[in-house]
Amino acid sequence: MLRPEPMSRVLLVGPREDLDKVIEVLYDLKLVHLVDYREEDETLKMGKPLPKAVGISEDLIKIRSISSILRTDKVKARPEASIEGDLRQRILTLEININEEDASKKKIESLISDLDARIDELVPFAKLPLSLDDYRGYASLEVFVGRTSRDIEELDLVAPEHDVFRSEDVLAVFVPMENAGATRDLLLKQGFSVLSVPHDGGNPSEELKEARLEKGRWQKRLAEVDERLVKLRERFAGFLLAAEKQLGAEIEKAEAPLRFAVSEHTFVIDGWVPSHRYEVLHSRLAQSEPIFMSKVEGNDEETPTLLKNPKPVRHFELFIHLFSTPRYKELDPTLVLSLVFPIFFGFMIGDVGYGALWLIVGGIMVKKLQDGGFKDLMFALTLGGFFSLIFGLFLYGEAFGMPFIATPTAANPNPLGWNTSLGINIPIRSVLHKLENPFELILLSLIAGCIHLGIGFIFGIIDEWPHSKKHGIAKAAWLVVLIGLFMVVTARFARWPGFGRDVYGTLFGWLPGGGLVMDMAGFAAVNPIPYASIGMIVGGMFVLLATEGGLVPFEIPGLLANMISYARLAGVAVAKAATAEAFNSMALSVAVGGGIYVVGALLIAFAAHFLLFVLGAVTATIQAVRLNYVEFFLKFFKGDGIRFRPFGIGKTQEV
């Protein structure tokens, strides 16, 4: 649970002609994390891909090109369970079909774009009442056709004799040849853009009609081809997915020798296998082939890490790997994280309404989703929802930001509450109210923080002790300093009667004289600081000086900052409660109007609580994860380990 799976390093040596079979077995077992062979020498070279690799990659390329023509990414298809018949034959048949359709599709598309160009060309001429032949073939006339947005002025001055045809923005000007130059200058000056006359003859509006009809016909053809492609897609998407998956696996097998060492007649495979599965591997390989297999001495630094946790906890490994994979010799913090995350989440949300909703929504998502990062996240949220429900019931006694039982006071005669505002009596009394007891919440957060940090230091001691007693002692000194600081903080809170004093009394009251409270510590009589805490901080500091060096004591304020950082638990809880209360009072003040206003109030309440439901979870998740990453992990976690990826699980996606 707290340690990763024990690993053994194995060496497999066998004759080269058996390589195929060995790869098959290894791929099938999915047990061996391969160590790539890098250092070539005279006898042992890096292996070459199996001969079949070439054919497989060709097929894979074909499959991918077919998929892109069919745009299989546009549909959600389930891969076929098993591929019937000869894969290669089916790919070839499909390829011929698809290529034919694809070629005709491309041809039609190019025809349509030609027609589009032709239509664009004809549109302006169709507006004028002239045949296309009328624009050319004159010995003494020059014709200008073009677009202009305004009227052409002073045409008379440059060409006394002229003829003009105009329709909307299209203009055709006929002038004698001798005036052509001057006319051109005049037209261009006035924003005239010249159009070229289509080369063929005939009536432009009829030509245009013809072209449009033609285009329509081709579009119909294109639609037919597209429809056929869609049909093909529907029919073959599942096959294509399955084929791609199968070929992906084939190619991984065929290229595996690149990671092995081979000599002329033998191969050597180096890898890691979980120790308790060694026998499985041994019996499968040694029983079938003349293969030598042996455990060899491994180096801790190079050992891949396979986290070993019970099933529900395994969902939280996501958060660990997102940060960094633990080293093989390190403690695995997943178990602590899986307990701490939901508790922190629950403390921040702490509401029966949101908690129950997350429990239901998250639970459904976990049931429906396929294994993966998102499911893991949803599992974490579901558990968080459960703890929100618990905290909501037993600590805060509230649902949707309103306490079940609100007691009117002199300062606030009309408090929001299920009993006072809605007249619903639920006999659950709140122990703490988020908005009225922020100090108690902060104190609770700090207690949680100190326990969390304390676990971190204990992990640190366990991690460091085996290879350096000195570093182990330093971690222990940090733990002592932490307890000292914690005593100071709780002593500060003990000024307040009630909760603060109870906490101090319970935790440290058993010490003689409450740790010998020092009445004057530079502040005032209301700031008592116990001698015990000063002893712990100073003592811890000296040990740190002796073990870690002169600079470390300067990090003690950093530890205090870490502790105070946990106040965010209270901060988020208070902020969420304040927002919820604001929305609730808004909705209630609308609802007073009665009738249609009640509907409006319900809408407001629904929208607001949906927002809080989602945003609250986002904030709480980020903050809970952050407290683990920054405050907790940095106390002991080194990370940067190698993740165990056995040969045969394919390429895993990173979240």
Add this chain to the structure above:
Amino acid sequence: MVVATDIGMVAVSAMMTMLGSAFATAWAQKVVGGAAVGAMAEKPELFVRGLAFMALPETIVIFGVVVAFALIGKLP
């Protein structure tokens, strides 16, 4: 000096603490957020790490909240 003025000063101090620390957090998050989005454009898988970095400067405003609460505790 009238007592009411002291109370006023405490309240103003609490307000200034929140203002300053919230502004500092916002400033830090502006820088971090810009860089995180930039990094995400290059490598989308950095989303979660970017999110974690975004949450880091929030410590500043948490300190602000704690100090502001401590100050408000002084109010009658």
